Amino acid sequence: MPRIVYVLPDGTRREVDAAAGTSVMKNAVLNDVPGITAECGGSLMCATCHVYVDPADAGRFPPRADDEEEMLEVTEAEVRETSRLSCQLTVDDTLDGITVHVPEEDA
């Protein structure tokens, strides 16, 4: 069961044990991680599940697809190299300990 670490804007860490095959967004919503609103529930229509993948974990997820790139253009918070929509980040056992940062403006 991979563990996901959510780092909130104030530095607080929230650790969640996720079922393999579920998304970083879904686990945030199920565990009430603040700042990940996920209005469209993973339909790639809202851009409210924006996170920054920790630089140490860069490259552990497959790259952004074109439709994810598109929605990242309309996020509230600044878009960085490490920006992802967490609905598109699926975890499995190889991703144990993956760390993402919740953007300030969404929190």
Add this chain to the structure above:
Amino acid sequence: MTASPTATPTVDLDPMVLFADPYPLYAQLRRDTPVAYVPAMGRLLVTRYEDVVTVSRDWETFSAREDTPGPEHKIIGETLMSFDGEEDHLRLRRMMDAPLKPRALREHWEPVFRANAAALLDDLAGRGEADLFADFATPLAAMNLASFLGFEGVSAQQLIDWCKGIIDAGGGYMLDDAGIWERGFAARDGVIAATDAAADRVRGNPDPSMISSIINSPEPMTPQQLYSNIMITIGGGLNEPRDVLLTAAYGLLTNPDQLAAVRAEPSLWKKTFEEACRWVSPIGMFIRQVARPVELGGVRLQPGDKITGVVASANRDERVYADPDVFDIHRKGPSHVAFGGGGPHFCIGAWAARASIGTIALPALFDRLPNLRLDPEREVPWGGFVFRGPLAMPVRWDA
């Protein structure tokens, strides 16, 4: 209704009172009976923000599929609104959302929306007075909708009439009027003919329109699905941008300090749009059917129970928003739920509405009509609860 109404708080609501102003009743429901059975509707009304969000997000417990379809089914048929899940719902949605996503809007539709707004305002500018409902908001919403659907050669008035025909018949308000169904079926036939014409034009010759996206999909919809989903797009894509435009304009015209603020800081147009959605939500409610036993707001629900999530009430929930009845573009707080409370049925037109109204129409209106003001000698009537907005908005400006 399988849960016994005696075990559940029951309230009687008068639809005419709701039509005039539903907000005092919603405040009472939120306070006393946040999940309440309404016999006249045969449904449980859910009125608090937290519960509305729960219902909206958990589609496995609160299903969009109802075992007895509503009156709209007779006109429209089965649309993506009554499906759940990836295969049944998301597949249809993916075909339809292409022209409504941010990049297509920016690259293709925003210039069209801008030209539509400019054409109407150019015609109005010399007049010095108008009804913003009939002379600007309604035709603008219709022109924008016709554009992104792919309805070439369909006039704004034609689309307005079709929309009204579909909604009056499908809305279930005036079922005792014999002419309602006749006009509803005539509207349906008109939409089908226009959809066929557009489909013939774009088949194998794609353009950025919704009908093109559907027709040229690898696994397109059946013709009936195409017609039904175009009809639901008309039913949800004309009155809503019209109403949010008028609500936002009214909010600014009655709060001169906020109008001055947004004129000084154009980034506030976005907040103005979102606050108008919250303050008077153009679509006030959504429907679901309980799929498995669950407790909500202290009430036990059983499979088969029909529930209505009242987003208009959630958006005025005093547990979430300070002074919820006040229009305030500087407001803090969580996102409004006018596009739905989150989940797979999040409004497919949200970005198109943000662009066409928030980014384009509202700034253009206040730029083009100097010293725009409500007509001091005439009232702004409001109405509706399933759909709600100003029914007319007489204004003057310096021509």
